[in-house]
Amino acid sequence: MIRTVATTPYTDQKPGTSGLRKKVPVFQQPNYAENFIQSVFDSLEGFAGKTLVVGGDGRFYNREVIQKVIAMAVANGFGRVVVGQGGILSTPAASNLIRKRKAFGGLILSASHNPGGPHEDFGIKYNAENGGPAPEKMTDAIYARSKVISAYRIADIGAVDLDKTGTFEVGGMKVEVVDPVTDYAELMETLFDFDALRALFKSGFRMRFDAMHAVTGPYAKEILERRLGAAEGTARNFVPLEDFGGHHPDPNLVHAKHLYDEMMGPDAPDFGAASDGDGDRNLIIGRGIFITPSDSLAMLAANAHLAPGYKAGLKGIARSMPTSGAADRVAEKLGIGMYETPTGWKFFGNLLDAGMATICGEESAGTGSDHVREKDGLWAVLLWLNILAVRGESAKDIVAKHWATYGQNYYSRHDYEEVETDKANALVDALRGKLASLPGTSVQGMKIASADDFAYNDPVDGSVSRNQGIRVLFEGGSRVVFRLSGTGTSGATLRVYIERYEPDPARHGQDTQAALADLIKAADDIAGIRSHTGRDKPSVIT
Structure with a gap:
């Protein structure tokens, strides 16, 4: 009835x-x-x-x-x-x-x-x-x-x-x-060299994958342990629970700190990874090194040809505007298109459908390709494993060589969570109101080259998306970006993205927050974060 x-x-x-x-x-x-x-x-x-x-x-x-x-x-x-x-x-x-x-x-x-x-x-x-x-x-x-x-x-x-x-x-x-799991696992077998991955694990390669009691547990258990032969226990917290075991299923350095600590320890496995509640985000940590999502996107794009599904090369790379420019230099070297979109995976869909981009990524731990139309956490982990298997190098060595070739983008995101909505909106409104007056002024000894409220003109359907984040760019290539997030359920989350490009290998590998200290101060000077929100530090730093 x-x-x-x-x-x-x-x-x-x-x-x-x-x-x-x-x-x-x-x-x-x-x-x-x-x-x-x-x-x-x-x-x-x-x-x-x-x-x-x-x-x-x-x-x-x-x-x-x-x-x-x-x-x-x-x-x-x-x-x-x-x-x-x-x-x-x-x-x-x-x-x-x-x-x-x-x-x-x-x-x-x-x-x-x-x-x-x-x-x-x-x-x-x-x-x-x-x-x-x-x-x-x-x-x-x-x-x-x-x-x-x-x-x-x-x-x-x-x-x-x-x-x-x-x-x-x-x-x-x-x-x-x-x-x-079945259909997804079959798709992964068409993209990656499962024989090479089996040989990698058979050689004694050790890995930790934390499913965070979320959805990727059954996928990781089946693919990593059963199909690829990783040791039992490689997939941890693999049973999905209604409350994620009382934990926050966000694969970042705060909520997966135990994994980070293990990967920095004296008996660290070769490779560590985690995924989130619904399986579309990823955390990548090599032995002794955390790899930022922005860097991971660039490194996956630079090495994707090592996996069977991408041996023909990439059609283009797309990243969200707040994501660092690391992938831009890879696209330039490969001679392919580079697309900067607003935050939100839906903006990549047109580029993927039109065959203009092959790999896409966001700084918020989302990476994927044209195999589906969503970001895909386990896909990113498997592509990293494929690269490690073919190159025969550690993740830390791959990162060092990438930075030596392309330069390092020091990058961090500071989140101020559950800010009262009216205070968050007042901060953004005030910042928009002074954008025109910022260029040419100096903050913390750095001269502002330009400032704008990012708007995206979709190259496929011609649609325009405005007010997608406020960008302040400094001379020399550094920048800070301010954006209110739409993924929370209470109050507003102010995200502040801080980035400095460093081409000199002698200055690579520094502590990120120390390398960005003057830009972090500049961000507060420009936006008045403390005065508007009453917060003297972020809720989460990634």
Whole structure:
């Protein structure tokens, strides 16, 4: 039986850079999830009889919302729902399934790297038929619909068994429960030299992969240990938990400090890595060296040809504007296109679909390629392993040689989390108000060359995205960038990105915060961070 249920709109269902994210109790309000799901369906056309992919990162409330999605997909006329067993699908695996099955699209239930649990975060985002996040035009339509929605459609079908694989019929629609790992693992085998990786582990190469009790645990266990022969225990915290074991599933040096400490210790493994809640981010640490996401992007691009899937070379490289310029010099040397986009993986989609870029990356630990339309944490780890296997060098040696060739970009991100929204907005408004007067002035002994509010002109569809982050560039190539993040659920997060380019190898390998000290002071002088926020230090430094 299909029911049409009367409802009233919620005013706060505007999707951010990665869908709608709120605290679990917000999603548990009457009709809240149903309103948003129906708003998504109402904003789409032509899906009758088509396939919808559904899955999530296993966080609290994941299973309940998947049941709602299936029941509403029946009522709205989809022909098939493909769902990961246990409700599990990493974000890159979901993107792959959408593409492989030629699905109409997919709903991914995740709040990415944010904490999980009864009072923590939950999220829903829609991915289009190319496997990538919905573009702004689509998310704007979803938000507009959510503000006027008066009813949603749902079928009374009872609970679907998500734990048993197979295909069965529910309310006239087929539901296919699939192993979440199989299709993704097969894709990885087409990109990387699994024989070389098996030989690497057989040689005694030691690795630690921390899945952070999040979605990549089953993927790492299957691929690294079972298929590649890494020692049992290589994949740690590999069982996905609804609250991520009470930890914050963000693969950075704060929340994965135990991994960093181990990799800096006297008996460190050869290679360390971690991934986040939904599997699209990565942390890379070699023995004795942390490799920043910006540097990792550049080094993966410079060495990608060593993996079978990329031996023909790259078509181009894309990075988000706050990401360091390290990859720019790789693109220049390779003679390929370099694209600077706003933050948010959806901006890479057009470049990938148009064949203009092959590898993309963001400073926030997201790296990926044209194999899917999402960033992909485990993919980045496997490409690093492929490079290590072929070059026969340590990660630390590869980094040193890369810097000697291209120069080093000292780079850091300072996050001020849960700043009162009005104070954060006041800081940004004041900074925008003085942009025109900054060029030619000096701060902390450094002369400002230019300052602007970054706008992106999409080279594929001609769309323009404004107000994507405030850039202050100094003479000599240093810069600071200020941006309010759209991935949190309470207050605002002010992100400050600090970068200095150092071409002299004699000055490489210094402590990053020390190398950036004058720029860090300059950032506060320019934006008045302390005076606006009352904070005397960042919440997180990466």
